[in-house]
Amino acid sequence: MNATLQADLRDLFVEELARIAPEADYEHLDPTADLRATLEIDSFDFLNFLIALDARLGVSTPEADYGKLISLDDLVRYFSARLQ
Amino acid sequence: MIHYNMPSLGADMASGTLLEWLVKPGDRVKRGDIIAVVGTEKGDIEVEIFEEGTVDALLIPAGTEAPVGTPIAVIRGEGEPAGPPPLPAPARPVQPVQTKAEQPAPVATPAGKNGAARDTRIRISPVARKLAEELGVDLTGIVGTGPQGAISRADIEAAAARAQSRAAPVTPPPPAAPAPTEPVSPAPMPTPPSKPGPALADKSSADFQAGMRRAIALAMARANRDIPHYYLMTRIDMSRALRWLEAENLKRSIADRVLPAVLLVRAVALALTRVPELNGYWIDDRLQTSEAIHIGFAIALRQGGLVTPAIHNADMLSMDETMAALRDLIMRTRAGRLRSSELTDATITVTNLGDLGVESVFGVIYPPQVALVGFGKITEQPWAENGMLGIRPVLTATIAGDHRATDGRTGGQFLDHVTKLLSAPEKLWEPAS
Numbered sequence: 001m002n003a004t005l006q007a008d009l010r011d012l013f014v015e016e017l018a019r020i021a022p023e024a025d026y027e028h029l030d031p032t033a034d035l036r037a038t039l040e041i042d043s044f045d046f047l048n049f050l051i052a053l054d055a056r057l058g059v060s061t062p063e064a065d066y067g068k069l070i071s072l073d074d075l076v077r078y079f080s081a082r083l084q
Numbered sequence: 085m086i087h088y089n090m091p092s093l094g095a096d097m098a099s100g101t102l103l104e105w106l107v108k109p110g111d112r113v114k115r116g117d118i119i120a121v122v123g124t125e126k127g128d129i130e131v132e133i134f135e136e137g138t139v140d141a142l143l144i145p146a147g148t149e150a151p152v153g154t155p156i157a158v159i160r161g162e163g164e165p166a167g168p169p170p171l172p173a174p175a176r177p178v179q180p181v182q183t184k185a186e187q188p189a190p191v192a193t194p195a196g197k198n199g200a201a202r203d204t205r206i207r208i209s210p211v212a213r214k215l216a217e218e219l220g221v222d223l224t225g226i227v228g229t230g231p232q233g234a235i236s237r238a239d240i241e242a243a244a245a246r247a248q249s250r251a252a253p254v255t256p257p258p259p260a261a262p263a264p265t266e267p268v269s270p271a272p273m274p275t276p277p278s279k280p281g282p283a284l285a286d287k288s289s290a291d292f293q294a295g296m297r298r299a300i301a302l303a304m305a306r307a308n309r310d311i312p313h314y315y316l317m318t319r320i321d322m323s324r325a326l327r328w329l330e331a332e333n334l335k336r337s338i339a340d341r342v343l344p345a346v347l348l349v350r351a352v353a354l355a356l357t358r359v360p361e362l363n364g365y366w367i368d369d370r371l372q373t374s375e376a377i378h379i380g381f382a383i384a385l386r387q388g389g390l391v392t393p394a395i396h397n398a399d400m401l402s403m404d405e406t407m408a409a410l411r412d413l414i415m416r417t418r419a420g421r422l423r424s425s426e427l428t429d430a431t432i433t434v435t436n437l438g439d440l441g442v443e444s445v446f447g448v449i450y451p452p453q454v455a456l457v458g459f460g461k462i463t464e465q466p467w468a469e470n471g472m473l474g475i476r477p478v479l480t481a482t483i484a485g486d487h488r489a490t491d492g493r494t495g496g497q498f499l500d501h502v503t504k505l506l507s508a509p510e511k512l513w514e515p516a517s
Contacts, residue, residue, distance in 0.1 A: 023386060040386070042439040043343050044414050054338045063333055063341070 005083065009076050016052045020045045031072040059083065085164065086135050087155035090122070093129055093427050097299075100124050101149045102156060111139045113159065118423060120156075125295030126391050127420030129427060137161045289387055296389030307448045311366075312487040315446050316495045320503050321469075322462050322477045328509040345436050346407045348459050348479075350512040352434055353377050353398035353406075355501035361490050362483070362498055363431045365452040371489040380430025380450065381410065383417045392450065393422050394430040400515045438462060444480040454486040455495070457502075479506070 014026045021039040029038070036046060046066075054060045059082045061069070068078055090100050101123040113119060118130040119139075140158040144150055325347055333341045356363045356377050364373035377399045380392035393416075395401070395409050416422055432453055437445045438461040445458035460480040467476040481502055485495040505511055 021386065036439075037441075042384075043345065044411065047338075047341060047343060051339050060338045063330060 002080065002084070005080055006076050009079055009083075010072065012056065013053075013072060013075050016049055016056075017041075019052075020049060029072065031076075033072075034070050035072060035075075036070075053079070057083065085140065086137065086159040086161065088119070088133060088135070088157040088159055090150045090152050090154045090156050091131055091424055092152045093122070093124055093126065093131075093424055097124055097152055099149050099151045100129075102144055102146055103128060104146050105142055106130075107139050107142075107157075109139050109141055113137060113139060116425075121421075122424075125292065125299055126427065127385075127417070127422065129422050129424055131424040133159070135159050135161075137164070293388045296385070300389060303450060304448050307451050311449050311451060313449060313484050314487045314492050314495065315482060315484050316492060316499055317444060317446075317480060317482045318499045318503060319465075320479045320481055320506050321467060322479045322506060325506045325509040326462070326477055340404070342403055342407045343410075344462065345438070345459075346403060346410060347506065347509060347512055348436060349379060349381065349395065349398060349406055349410065349434060350401075350403060351502045351505040352432070352457050353379060353401075354505055354512065355498050356432065357399050358501050359494060359498040361494050362455040362485065364454060364489075365431070366454050366486055366489050367452050369488075371454060374431040376431065378429045378431045380433040380453075381413060382433060382435040383414055386418065391417050391422070391427070392430060392433050392435075393417055393426040396426070396429065402515050403513050405515075432457065434459070438479075444482055446482055447484045449484055449486055454489040455498075456484045458482040458484070 010031075014029075017035070017039060018024070018026060020041060024039050035041060041049070050061050057079060059079055061078075065078070069075055090102075093100070102120060103123045104121040105119070106121065107113060107117075107119045113133050114136045115134050117133050119133045120131050122129050122131050137159040140160040142157050144154075144156050150156060322344075326344065329342060329344060329347060336342075360373050361371065363377055364371060366372075376397055378394040378396050379398040380394050382390055382392045384390045393413050395406070395413065398406065398409075401409060413422075413426070430450070430453065433447070433450050433456045435445055435447050435456065436459045438459055441461050443460040443463065445460055447456035447458045449456045458481070460482075462477045462479045464475050465478040467474050467478065481499055483495045483499055485492070
């Protein structure tokens, strides 16, 4: 997979997550940790996050795929696959 | 002439900082207009006016902290001529500003002379009078924020909170008691403090949290002391509701999707139309049900604490309108832009801890409300039905009821309606007819 795309995606996710949870330390965020638990993101926040990604990447995530999006690594994997 | 006073936006609020005026002298205002933004311990609140008329004068400049009940604006009623310039209110400018607040403040003028009401009797609602007796609050020191300057419950609670914070050694000295509008005896007004107060913007987040905790402490301690709670719990099979929601969301763009929490709010609103005894207040030793259903929805703040702003007329909203209303409330709560009526109007509270992975929540009622509905996380659980064992997504719904107002039977009927509504989700879609 394209390493540049993955790095770009990671930056974009962090940027959008920081809008929702500005107080978190993204330098030291474990990329395998459960994002919603770690950042205390509720279902409204998470939906808003996906709406923002839809707007920026043109990738609309079906509800059925929510279970695949647990960690930052999951997000990178899922969205880079959908974009290619 | 009507004095518009610094409103009390919660039992704990002693003072607020006028952050921004949204009207100017000469502007016409009507009921429900937002006239200013006030900084409080619960964030910045857009304060509404409940009078109709023309803004005659703004009595304190932006950036000024004023105790609850301090007149902050003068509103001229229909056809009233512009009056003489009103006396400036005792206020504490945060920054040295060249304003009327720096003019010598009146010291011994009873404020009632320039107030709307001139009789010597203290205007106070019976509820507030009773509460004042209970809390031992001296009425002479209180400026009412209710209709025609009447002293309301909130004013009493604010006064009690001020008294309490005065007693606490760790808190900084509170602002001087507000001037009485209608002093019973010709008591001299307290001298307004002239030292500049701390700007709200400079308050550290530790201060904010301490204030928030005090607010919660006051309301919850009172709830636990005064309200004999009863608790009921039921488990609800959510498979139909979730299947139906999933099918509905599949038809929609991501921005229009509806969250399960919206189903829950709809179910509560519609169940309350069937069991109205849980929707209202316990005031004056009796249940006063409310025709309007304003659901307070508990929203956690990132910096700690929580706010329960109201979804107004929740029974009249469709599913999409409820989603929009919740989204808007959550965003404005987090951004600190709630309206005063949203902070004070709720007739019942809903707390949804499902996102935290908690299975059930037994809440503390927010007085003077008489019920609190709790929802936990929807989890897959073994479920026996018609002699068969299966696995279903299960929601635990609870109600905390005020036993003075209702009995377990009422709470049970309510949970039964919620269960039926969530089992027939198509009924939740449209507003109550």
